[in-house]
Amino acid sequence: MALGEFELIKRYFYQSARAFGVQMGIGDDCALLQAPEGKVIAVSMDTLVGGIHFPRNADPELIAERALRVNLSDLAAMGAEPLWFTLGLTMPKVDERWMEGFARGLFTVADEYNIALVGGDTTRGPLAITIQVHGAVESDHALMRANARVGDLIYVTGNVGDAAAALAVIRQELTVGKSAFNYFMSHYYRPQPRLKEAKMLRGISQCAIDVSDGLLADLGHICEESGVGAKIDLERIPVSTALNKVAEAEQIADWALAGGDDYQLCFTVSPDKLGQVQALIDAGKLHANAIGEIVKGSGVEVLLEGEVFEPKRRGYNHFDTDA
Amino acid sequence: MALGEFELIKRYFYQSARAFGVQMGIGDDCALLQAPEGKVIAVSMDTLVGGIHFPRNADPELIAERALRVNLSDLAAMGAEPLWFTLGLTMPKVDERWMEGFARGLFTVADEYNIALVGGDTTRGPLAITIQVHGAVESDHALMRANARVGDLIYVTGNVGDAAAALAVIRQELTVGKSAFNYFMSHYYRPQPRLKEAKMLRGISQCAIDVSDGLLADLGHICEESGVGAKIDLERIPVSTALNKVAEAEQIADWALAGGDDYQLCFTVSPDKLGQVQALIDAGKLHANAIGEIVKGSGVEVLLEGEVFEPKRRGYNHFDTDA
Incomplete structure (x- = not known):
């Protein structure tokens, strides 16, 4: 029975x-x-x-x-x-x-x-x-999408793009060696919710989102809710050594900008709190990188060595995607 | 797009x-x-x-x-x-x-x-x-399944069995006239959550469950969680005029006892509060009927005119059922 x-x-x-x-x-x-x-x-x-x-x-x-x-x-x-x-x-x-x-x-x-x-x-x-x-x-202390202000720096924890590479492996669009396979699968199935990092940011950041739909799409939500724009530098976006080894620059840029499922935190810090966040980073407590700045306007602009970079895709849409 | x-x-x-x-x-x-x-x-x-x-x-x-x-x-x-x-x-x-x-x-x-x-x-x-x-x-004031006590009376609001009849209509196992069709469909798709009744019972009842899996099964949950048994009288279980018109007694008993989805409240009242619940019923504010009593032991016994009645089915199981 x-x-x-x-x-x-x-x-x-x-x-x-x-x-x-x-x-x-x-x-x-x-x-x-x-x-x-x-x-x-x-x-x-x-x-x-x-x-x-x-x-x-x-x-x-x-x-x-x-x-x-x-x-x-x-x-x-x-x-x-x-x-x-x-x-x-x-x-x-x-x-x-x-x-x-x-x-x-x-x-x-x-x-x-x-x-x-x-x-x-x-x-x-x-x-x-x-x-x-x-x-x-x-x-x-709630980290609200609507709290980004012009002049804030934009940070992202850890690396982005690994989950998109993992999905390509799962879909058999990308073949990798055994240790890279394990690395990517672990990032896909065992993403680390950034709870410790969020706790550290209490009183330092007022605004965060987790990177589930892709960095551009999620930072775009912050911009929309806050009524601001963002400029980010492609070369400052953190990607893993493993990712650098298995793909070309163009593919990596696409996965890092538009691949979902990384579950890193993207957060903003106002100029008067930059010292506090840097102290956490320097002490090795917080793994995060500044990737750009909140600006007047709307939408997310990507720069590569100071020039406008046009991303291949801008985001992830549950109704257009299949796994 | x-x-x-x-x-x-x-x-x-x-x-x-x-x-x-x-x-x-x-x-x-x-x-x-x-x-x-x-x-x-x-x-x-x-x-x-x-x-x-x-x-x-x-x-x-x-x-x-x-x-x-x-x-x-x-x-x-x-x-x-x-x-x-x-x-x-x-x-x-x-x-x-x-x-x-x-x-x-x-x-x-x-x-x-x-x-x-x-x-x-x-x-x-x-x-x-x-x-x-x-x-x-x-x-x-929370109405807990574990709060039934030996000697409490068992009540049910409204009527039971209508939703099971509706399901039989949907499955084309039962054919009914237009007004009965509308009546049963409305009971199936628009069950009335008994929120007003629950509010009235504040301070009067300590124990309730909603009849979603069937009266026997749900009253059974109360018995199990409270460590008691229940005796209910089949002839006191309230069924609608509409239901009485479209089916035979045996079928009605099955739907009323084991049919799910009626979303009536089954609740218990201790002897010292019976006056209060009766006053609400007499004033026409609360539509509820006493159907039996909480007793020592375990499980739900059904009586028909004082004799033990063996129900055809005892409940509804999501993994055995199809619609």
Whole structure:
């Protein structure tokens, strides 16, 4: 006999949620959650569909890891600390081995980032995962897209472009050696939500976004919401050694500018706080690079050695893309 | 050119969320929400999959209505008042007419129950809708499944069985006249979340569940979580005149006991509060019927004129059912 929904939930997901503020976790009509005093709740929901956002036959442990990590990245982009998450899991059939792997991946990440599963829904249907994360942030420390100001410097954490290269490997458009393969797969399936970095930026930055749709597209959102423009220098955009080894400059520029899924933070810093951010970078605590400046106007202009550079693509669109 | 995700969100869902406590709605990495003072946040997530939970070709306005209504029902079952919701919408392609209808249905219900859309995700893939609702309740007024006590009376609001009959009509297993057709379809697609009733029960009941999986199954959850049993009398279970007209007693009993999707509240009342609940019923404010009693033991026993009645089915299982 197939496992029913209740047995499923109990067997794989019914961990007692002893996290902060959980008065009732899984097991009633609603979870009951107590927000930390003096803070607002930050919530974000993401759906990942099999065959669109990840290959249907991907390792369930990696699917779960990626799903939770990309959601945590939205909390980082808001400057919020993780508290709770809910999971909507739709599966074609109950496959216990698949479920086991999925639960293992999910709780590995949940434990690492101290976020508790408090509820959700499991249903039958085409493979898809919806996660909603809930975090807390002091209202005046939230990193808002609308807070960029003319004269701010623009930074990005880590490297960009690796996830786009990974997708090319998955689609068999790019062939790489074993160690590069492992490097790119790990960046694709195990993106690091920049929660530590977001915490460091408290009081230093007022504005951030995570690079999920591509650097140009996401910085473009900041510009639009803030009513400003941006100028960035292509040569200052950080890419990994691994990426430099497997592709030509033109391809790298496209992946770094328009490839999604890197989940780095792109943030802005006002002139009076530049010393503070530089001190963090110099101390080796914060891995981030200044890539340009917020300017009057609108849209993102890319320069290459001071000349206007016209990118091949400007972004990623879920309705035009297939994986 | 197809509409991209951002245009989609803007065109159909970007209503300024001026609801209680919304510091930031749609348009940043997270929504920022301020919980009402002295209350806990109740959250519940439900996924409805096209071809499983509703016919794929159903009217998008009705799909949206139903999706939000069934989620609101979970807030009612917890005794919580609606505040905010998030929407994960997965669609095979961007169909503007479909989206228009969907948004119309969604905001009709949102306005009726005073709940604000504050975020979510739209993606391409097989049709599915995930909604998470967020409400507020005073901690000691939450209607918990674990709060039933031996000697409590068991009540159910409205009628049960109509939604199961509606499903039989949709599946063309049951043929009915035009006015009965409209009646059953309306009960299936436009279930009334029992929020007003839940509010009336504040301080009167400590324990409720909404009848989504079927009366026996849902009352069974109460019994399990409370460590008690239940005895209910088949002849006291309320069914509609419409249902009595279209089916035989045996079929009606099955639909009323094991049919899901009615979204009535099943709640318990301790002996010292029976006067209060009866006063509400007598005043015509609360439509509810006592159907049995919480007893020592476990599981739900059904009696028909005092004799043990063995139900044909005991519940609804998402992984065994198809629509």
